[in-house]
Amino acid sequence: MELFFLLLCIPILYLFFILWKRVNDSRDQQCYILDYQCYKPSDDRMVGTEFCGEVIKRNKNLGLNEYKFLLKAVVSSGIGEQTYAPRIMFSGREECPKLEDGILEMEEFFCDSIGKLLSRAGISPQEIDLLVVNISMFAAVPSLSSRIINHYKMRSDIKSFNLTAMGCSASVISLDIIRNVFKSYKNKFALLVTSESLSPNWYAGNNRSMILANCLFRSGGCAILLTNNKALKHKAMFKLKCLVRTHHGAIDESYDCCVQKEDDEGRTGFHLSKTLPKAATRSLVDNLRTITPKILPFRELLRFMVVSLVKKWNIRHGSSPKGAPQGPIKAGVNFKSGVEHFCIHTGGKAVIDGIAASLDLSDYDLEPARMTLHRYGNTSASSLWYVLAYMEAKKRLKKGDRVFMISFGAGFKCNSCLWEVTRDLGDGNVWKDEVHRFPPKTLVNPYMEKYGWIQDEDPSTFKIPED
Numbered sequence: 001m002e003l004f005f006l007l008l009c010i011p012i013l014y015l016f017f018i019l020w021k022r023v024n025d026s027r028d029q030q031c032y033i034l035d036y037q038c039y040k041p042s043d044d045r046m047v048g049t050e051f052c053g054e055v056i057k058r059n060k061n062l063g064l065n066e067y068k069f070l071l072k073a074v075v076s077s078g079i080g081e082q083t084y085a086p087r088i089m090f091s092g093r094e095e096c097p098k099l100e101d102g103i104l105e106m107e108e109f110f111c112d113s114i115g116k117l118l119s120r121a122g123i124s125p126q127e128i129d130l131l132v133v134n135i136s137m138f139a140a141v142p143s144l145s146s147r148i149i150n151h152y153k154m155r156s157d158i159k160s161f162n163l164t165a166m167g168c169s170a171s172v173i174s175l176d177i178i179r180n181v182f183k184s185y186k187n188k189f190a191l192l193v194t195s196e197s198l199s200p201n202w203y204a205g206n207n208r209s210m211i212l213a214n215c216l217f218r219s220g221g222c223a224i225l226l227t228n229n230k231a232l233k234h235k236a237m238f239k240l241k242c243l244v245r246t247h248h249g250a251i252d253e254s255y256d257c258c259v260q261k262e263d264d265e266g267r268t269g270f271h272l273s274k275t276l277p278k279a280a281t282r283s284l285v286d287n288l289r290t291i292t293p294k295i296l297p298f299r300e301l302l303r304f305m306v307v308s309l310v311k312k313w314n315i316r317h318g319s320s321p322k323g324a325p326q327g328p329i330k331a332g333v334n335f336k337s338g339v340e341h342f343c344i345h346t347g348g349k350a351v352i353d354g355i356a357a358s359l360d361l362s363d364y365d366l367e368p369a370r371m372t373l374h375r376y377g378n379t380s381a382s383s384l385w386y387v388l389a390y391m392e393a394k395k396r397l398k399k400g401d402r403v404f405m406i407s408f409g410a411g412f413k414c415n416s417c418l419w420e421v422t423r424d425l426g427d428g429n430v431w432k433d434e435v436h437r438f439p440p441k442t443l444v445n446p447y448m449e450k451y452g453w454i455q456d457e458d459p460s461t462f463k464i465p466e467d
Contacts, residue, residue, distance in 0.1 A: 032236035038355030087171030125152035138197035167409025196380035210269035220379025258410035283414035
């Protein structure tokens with residue numbers, strides 16, 4: 001009888017051991033953000049109204065119609081007068097960049113932000129186990145990740161990834177790489193470095209779909225320190241809850257809406273087509289369809305299902321109860337039932353407003369993205385972190401809050417993830433010296449006031465003013 005009980009206990013104990021091991025392993029697979037550092041270029045790289053006018057005048061391929069188009073684009077862009085440009089713009093060499101210009105632009109960011117991040121976190125560069133760098137529009141040999149490893153003298157067994165051409169959604173893609181590596185290795189530190197190189201990518205032609213990028217993109221970057229060491233979770237700022245990537249590269253219309261190409265004169269630039277809003281909406285809908293069940297409470301999903309069924313029933317039968325309001329019943333999901341903060345990619349005013357309409361967001365929800373666009377412009381994949389930093393500087397982020405990140409990128413991609421705030425946040429960051437000035441009384445920039453006279457000019461008599 002004792003032997004029988006012993007034989008019975010062995011598989012039960014083994015089952016408990018397997019369950020315990022899986023739970024313990026899952027805890028080691030968590031992904032935490034320990035700290036992050038957004039890059040703030042020096043003031044001598046700040047782009048004001050006067051300087052923008054000088055840069056536009058330097059392009060001899062532009063005519064009055066292009067000036068009118070650019071004025072309209074800049075005025076409606078949501079971008080202010082304190083964004084930053086690469087140094088090549090201030091030396092007047094944007095039409096003839098050298099390889100060195102792109103490298104120096106990136107090294108200026110690397111040396112500043114990575115150094116500050118590691119110093120503040122008390123982490124040595126030799127403790128970094130995983131390095132992921134994403135710079136979409138610039139590739140050099142050795143790679144930018146190798147340049148970081150060389151500069152900071154990191155270990156020889158470090159695992160490094162250098163991503164290019166991933167577009168403005170590259171930050172979330174890099175997070176996905178780190179998350180998956182963390183599943184196989186315990187107690188590791190990862191460094192995510194995200195930015196964009198503008199020096200070699202200025203478009204000097206007159207194709208409207210390509211000069212638009214000149215108006216939107218600005219210099220910036222961010223370095224993020226992550227770990228899966230559960231012993232450090234009390235020091236962490238955020239915990240990754242879920243991540244979803246959507247890729248519509250198989251749809252030709254989506255694939256072609258954001259493309260780097262040459263114009264008819266052979267000048268390279270970044271083409272943004274009129275189908276971009278449609279492609280963004282399509283990818284966002286598919287992404288939300290996947291991530292919504294992961295981030296919203298059951299009661300909200302149940303409510304949405306019931307309302308949707310009622311709406312379909314009314315449509316099928318072509319009638320509504322007497323006294324009920326006419327028209328279709330709103331069946332939108334209330335994302336605020338599972339999310340406190342929305343971290344939206346600052347791709348432009350239209351992108352922010354489009355997401356706001358899809359998710360039914362308020363001005364309060366959109367303030368971090370709008371202020372980031374106004375202050376820093378579209379800094380590509382790093383823009384999400386400036387938005388997050390704004391929330392932190394405004395002391396919005398409290399323990400237990402959930403932050404929903406949404407980004408878009410060429411390809412066409414929509415990537416999103418959900419973070420949980422692990423402690424009350426409000427430390428100083430890139431916004432600390434000026435956050436009290438935001439939001440300003442108005443977001444109207446002075447371009448129309450200074451250059452509005454262009455709208456009344458006659459193409460047959462127009463001449464560019466000398467000063």
